[in-house]
Amino acid sequence: MGKTASMGAISTQTHDTTSLQPAGRRPTRRSWWRSRSLKGIGYTTPTAVIVVVLFLAPLVLVFWMALNRWPLLGSPTLNAPDNYTQIPDNPLFVQAIRFTLKYTVIITIVLLLIALGLALLVQERRRGVGFLRTIYLLPSGVGFAAAALLFYGLYSSEIGPLDGILRSLHIIDKPFSFTGTPNAALFSTIALVIWRFAGFQMLILLVGLQSIPSELYEAARVDGATRWQTFRRVTLPLLRPTLALLLVVSVSGSLLAFDQFFILTQGQPDNSTLTMVMVIYREAFFRFNLGGAAALSVVVLLVLVALNALQLRILRRND
Amino acid sequence: MAGTPLRRPGVRSLPLLLLLLVAVVLSGCGGNGSPSSSTASADSGAKITFWTRAATEAASRRLVDGYNASHKNQVELTVIPTDNYQPRIAAAAGAKNLPDVFASDVIFMPQYTSRGLFLDITDRIDKLPFKDSLAPSHIELGTYQDRKYGVPHVLDLSVLFYNKVLYQKAGLDPDKPPTTLKEFADQARTIRQKVGGKVYGTFWGGSCGGCYVFTYWPSIWAGGGEVMNKDGTQSTIDSPQSVQVFQTYNQLWKDGVVPSSAKDERGPTWTSYFPKGLIGVMPMPSTTLGQMPDNDKVKVGVAPIPGPDGGESTFVGGDSLGISATSKQPDQAWDFISWTLSDQAQVEIVAKNKDIVSRTDLASNKYSDADPRVVLINQMVGKGRTPYALNFGATYNDPNGPWIPVARDAVFGAEAAKALTDGAPTITKALQQQ
Numbered sequence: 190m191g192k193t194a195s196m197g198a199i200s201t202q203t204h205d206t207t208s209l210q211p212a213g214r215r216p217t218r219r220s221w222w223r224s225r226s227l228k229g230i231g232y233t234t235p236t237a238v239i240v241v242v243l244f245l246a247p248l249v250l251v252f253w254m255a256l257n258r259w260p261l262l263g264s265p266t267l268n269a270p271d272n273y274t275q276i277p278d279n280p281l282f283v284q285a286i287r288f289t290l291k292y293t294v295i296i297t298i299v300l301l302l303i304a305l306g307l308a309l310l311v312q313e314r315r316r317g318v319g320f321l322r323t324i325y326l327l328p329s330g331v332g333f334a335a336a337a338l339l340f341y342g343l344y345s346s347e348i349g350p351l352d353g354i355l356r357s358l359h360i361i362d363k364p365f366s367f368t369g370t371p372n373a374a375l376f377s378t379i380a381l382v383i384w385r386f387a388g389f390q391m392l393i394l395l396v397g398l399q400s401i402p403s404e405l406y407e408a409a410r411v412d413g414a415t416r417w418q419t420f421r422r423v424t425l426p427l428l429r430p431t432l433a434l435l436l437v438v439s440v441s442g443s444l445l446a447f448d449q450f451f452i453l454t455q456g457q458p459d460n461s462t463l464t465m466v467m468v469i470y471r472e473a474f475f476r477f478n479l480g481g482a483a484a485l486s487v488v489v490l491l492v493l494v495a496l497n498a499l500q501l502r503i504l505r506r507n508d
Numbered sequence: 509m510a511g512t513p514l515r516r517p518g519v520r521s522l523p524l525l526l527l528l529l530v531a532v533v534l535s536g537c538g539g540n541g542s543p544s545s546s547t548a549s550a551d552s553g554a555k556i557t558f559w560t561r562a563a564t565e566a567a568s569r570r571l572v573d574g575y576n577a578s579h580k581n582q583v584e585l586t587v588i589p590t591d592n593y594q595p596r597i598a599a600a601a602g603a604k605n606l607p608d609v610f611a612s613d614v615i616f617m618p619q620y621t622s623r624g625l626f627l628d629i630t631d632r633i634d635k636l637p638f639k640d641s642l643a644p645s646h647i648e649l650g651t652y653q654d655r656k657y658g659v660p661h662v663l664d665l666s667v668l669f670y671n672k673v674l675y676q677k678a679g680l681d682p683d684k685p686p687t688t689l690k691e692f693a694d695q696a697r698t699i700r701q702k703v704g705g706k707v708y709g710t711f712w713g714g715s716c717g718g719c720y721v722f723t724y725w726p727s728i729w730a731g732g733g734e735v736m737n738k739d740g741t742q743s744t745i746d747s748p749q750s751v752q753v754f755q756t757y758n759q760l761w762k763d764g765v766v767p768s769s770a771k772d773e774r775g776p777t778w779t780s781y782f783p784k785g786l787i788g789v790m791p792m793p794s795t796t797l798g799q800m801p802d803n804d805k806v807k808v809g810v811a812p813i814p815g816p817d818g819g820e821s822t823f824v825g826g827d828s829l830g831i832s833a834t835s836k837q838p839d840q841a842w843d844f845i846s847w848t849l850s851d852q853a854q855v856e857i858v859a860k861n862k863d864i865v866s867r868t869d870l871a872s873n874k875y876s877d878a879d880p881r882v883v884l885i886n887q888m889v890g891k892g893r894t895p896y897a898l899n900f901g902a903t904y905n906d907p908n909g910p911w912i913p914v915a916r917d918a919v920f921g922a923e924a925a926k927a928l929t930d931g932a933p934t935i936t937k938a939l940q941q942q
Binding site: 262263281363457463467468474 | 594595598599601602604619623624625715767768769771772774777833834899901902906907908909912913916917941
């Protein structure tokens with residue numbers, strides 16, 4: 190009875206609430222919606238403006254520039270599709286595509302393996318782990334260009350300490366050029382990128398590792414799984430979303446590599462460490478061929494979009 | 509209703525507009541008057557922005573300080589890292605944000621003038637009483653389709669510097685610098701053999717395109733060879749004289765007369781070894797003479813860069829100065845530029861600091877005459893060359909241009925002749941690129 194009474198009270202209350210809004214007040218509701226949607230527009234406008242001004246407008250401009258002969262000063266003239274048809278004639282770009290892909294494959298794999306190793310090393314709470322985590326993450330606080338300049342000094346046989354150390358250890362007997370041969374230049378740069386980014390990737394992987402429920406490890410242990418089996422059957426599958434994120438970030442970042450090679454090797458020796466973005470930069474700012482540079486940018490953009498779409502598709506299918 | 513309040517301020521501001529119009533017309537009359545009144549109005553307390561590259565900063569700064577101290581106008585100097593100068597100019601031009609005045613490496617002038625970055629100052633230059641004495645190579649490279657866009661700002665010549673202290677140590681006569689490239693190689697070799705240790709015979713920037721151009725080409729010219737055709741559209745770097753020059757340097761590399769760091773030297777530190785007393789003899793920029801030490805390790809002697817079998821030449825480099833096409837105060841900018849060329853600035857600032865004057869009529873002055881080395885450099889201005897090519901920067905200076913791999917292969921590779929023959933077409937292609 191009491192239950193029914195209280196139910197009735199609720200229903201009355203509900204009724205009362207609705208009855209408070211007479212038929213003539215309907216527009217109020219609409220105005221509430223309007224103000225709500227206005228509020229929504231208000232909240233999204235700053236982001237929308239930023240996206241339009243900083244992303245869409247430059248994107249449209251780049252596509253438009255790529256269709257024109259674009260002088261530094263003065264008005265552009267339409268010359269489509271010359272900027273695109275000239276791309277295969279640019280041997281530097283073709284060479285840069287090859288090198289950038291090679292660099293991307295090497296750095297993505299090496300960086301991921303090292304970061305995963307570091308993350309597994311400092312995963313469990315033990316004495317000194319906090320200190321190690323800090324040490325590994327510290328290089329991420331250095332600006333990338335500054336880090337590249339640091340390594341430039343480090344590798345220099347004139348001002349860097351490495352040469353002296355290697356000589357005193359009798360590993361080398363004459364000055365070693367860290368950027369003198371194509372391979373030395375590539376791996377010297379890879380060392381820099383690992384130093385700068387391994388800690389950051391470790392941090393992201395650590396978050397992924399921490400989110401794996403410990404019950405699963407316990408269950409695996411009860412079932413008698415070895416360490417390797419636990420890693421393969423528990424850790425890796427549950428870490429996949431994190432690994433996917435790092436893969437996309439790493440591949441995109443490496444395909445757009447610029448700072449490290451621009452500062453450390455300048456594309457040398459003999460243009461062997463020239464990346465795609467460096468060729469775009471050269472086309473725009475040394476050759477003043479802004480239209481051509483825009484066309485190259487469009488090509489790189491399309492490659493990036495295609496590669497990322499492919500990666501996401503494969504990863505989603507596996508999910 | 510709506511029209512009334514709009515119309516009212518218009519009526520009220522009419523007298524003001526008329527007043528402004530009269531003022532503009534009057535000031536225009538003043539500007540078109542005698543040159544003296546024009547100059548007077550040009551020094552109106554304006555702020556003139558001026559960009560230069562780090563390589564020639566010291567010379568530019570001295571001139572700016574001199575001008576600011578004696579004028580109402582104030583020049584604000586911005587120094588940009590040399591390697592970054594071209595991109596910065598390009599970015600600023602694209603944004604129509606160039607400074608009032610900017611200096612340019614003289615060899616980039618054709619590229620800038622042909623793209624309309626500088627203001628046409630033909631009439632202003634022609635009014636200068638000393639217009640025929642302005643350094644000819646700088647004027648030539650600043651001229652595009654018979655119009656002039658730039659004047660000489662800094663002259664930087666390549667000449668041989670040799671260390672008399674090391675010459676004495678090696679048993680060479682410190683008063684007999686090399687007169688042929690062969691002698692140059694022999695003397696460098698002797699210093700390496702007799703002194704040794706950290707001291708090497710010679711040095712060059714092995715991965716620096718601009719350095720090769722500046723230091724090797726004079727030897728090719730001195731031998732009667734050419735590096736390009738007159739229009740700068742065809743490379744002749746495989747000429748016999750050129751092959752001879754590269755072979756000489758190639759042999760010095762093979763013989764260990766040059767430090768191994770030369771191979772990777774990209775430019776920033778290529779002049780830093782000589783002042784430390786570590787190099788016997790090498791082509792150097794004349795602008796560094798004023799900063800050379802004079803102590804028990806280094807005593808600098810200067811000689812022209814010789815050809816394979818004699819002769820002498822130099823690369824007349826340095827900077828040109830012009831008013832940017834986007835400057836809103838060209839009169840004030842010209843007031844500064846023309847002042848930098850005046851007797852006062854050229855003698856009391858440029859010559860006093862052992863720099864090369866921009867005017868041939870002032871080549872002999874009280875400061876230069878006191879130092880025979882400066883006299884020699886001044887004399888070389890007339891014998892030197894500045895090559896012309898629209899695509900000079902992208903071909904020779906750009907670290908990713910075709911020149912560096914060709915030059916490196918010729919100097920550090922097995923065979924200079926083959927490297928140059930194979931490389932010439934790729935350089936030509938870059939020179940002809942639109």
